[in-house]
Amino acid sequence: MDISEKIAGEITISDIPGVTIKKWREEFGISQMELSKFMDVSPSVISDYESGRRKSPGANSIKKIVDALVKIDESRGGHLVRRYNSGIPSDALLDIKDYDHDIELRYILTKIHGTPCSTANLKRNIRGYTMIDGIKAVLKFSYAEYTKLYGWSSQRIIFITDVSIGRSPMIAIRAHPLKPAAVVYVKPDNVDELAIKLSEIENIPLIKTDMDHKSISAVMNSLR
Known part of the structure; x- marks a missing residue:
């Protein structure tokens, strides 16, 4: 429905x-x-x-x-419609979208003013993105809902807001069998060394940006 x-x-x-x-x-x-x-x-x-x-x-x-x-x-921008149609009505999910074509991660970084935090390989393509509130996600998401964050493809960026040091999100990502193509911390207070290490172990680029999540959604929604 x-x-x-x-x-x-x-x-x-x-x-x-x-x-x-x-x-x-x-x-x-x-x-x-x-x-x-x-x-x-x-x-x-x-x-x-x-x-x-x-x-x-x-x-x-x-x-x-x-x-x-x-x-x-x-x-x-259709953010609320996509959130509800994703099957995850929780307000911990801020935005989600799938693309019908590949978009280079490096190109996306230029659009969101992203800075790599780890040495994980950036040469990869993206087929979608999901944006979550980091604190609410930990408190509210069930295992089944976490799986739905990947939409049609795990070849996507997971944007995470309200990050203090970023350790918990990377631990959760490592523990789950599905892995995103990249993780972006939105306006983080800091990026913990353990989060960086986990990013490199899993070869999942860990990126930070000082753009706010609404501006990022506008950019990501406009990509063609």
């Missing part, structure tokens, strides 16, 4: 559909004004649905609301 079906289903079966509409609108970070403008309706229509002043929307109205939420998110 993709995110559109999930949202439409929840609204349809809800005893208070207006509250469910509001929940999803806020989850997408979309204002009533923005949603109404995209749907070409008065802001009062959205407000009346959410407050219960207007009768429950029919199937056609629900479809228009859901389509608008999804298309607005896609116009912003």
Whole structure:
């Protein structure tokens, strides 16, 4: 089930559909004004649905609301849609995407201003990326969810935010049978010597960047 079906289903079966509409609108970070403008309706229509002043929307109205939420998110880069469609709704997953072609890791480093921290070989291609909140991932991800981080291919970059010294992420990566093509620490406080050593043992490039994760997502999403 993709995110559109999930949202439409929840609204349809809800005893208070207006509250469910509001929940999803806020989850997408979309204002009533923005949603109404995209749907070409008065802001009062959205407000009346959410407050219960207007009768429950029919199937056609629900479809228009859901389509608008999804298309607005896609116009912003589609991060939330991809997160939910990945099967990992946890907010520890910040972004995920697969490519249908190879992209050179060295080229990506120039776009994200990445600096290699280890001597692992950088000559490799990437077929996707996943961005996770390092602290939330440790606290929330199950083993099955961790596997889903690799999308369609393990030939991908794992971006990790909220890194203090970076030891735990590399230990987790070494312990798991699936290995990424590269690991990038996003604005780390420091890079621990053990993390560097594990990177070299596994021959997984360990890279750091001072770009923020939203800027990185924008860059990675734009790669063709």
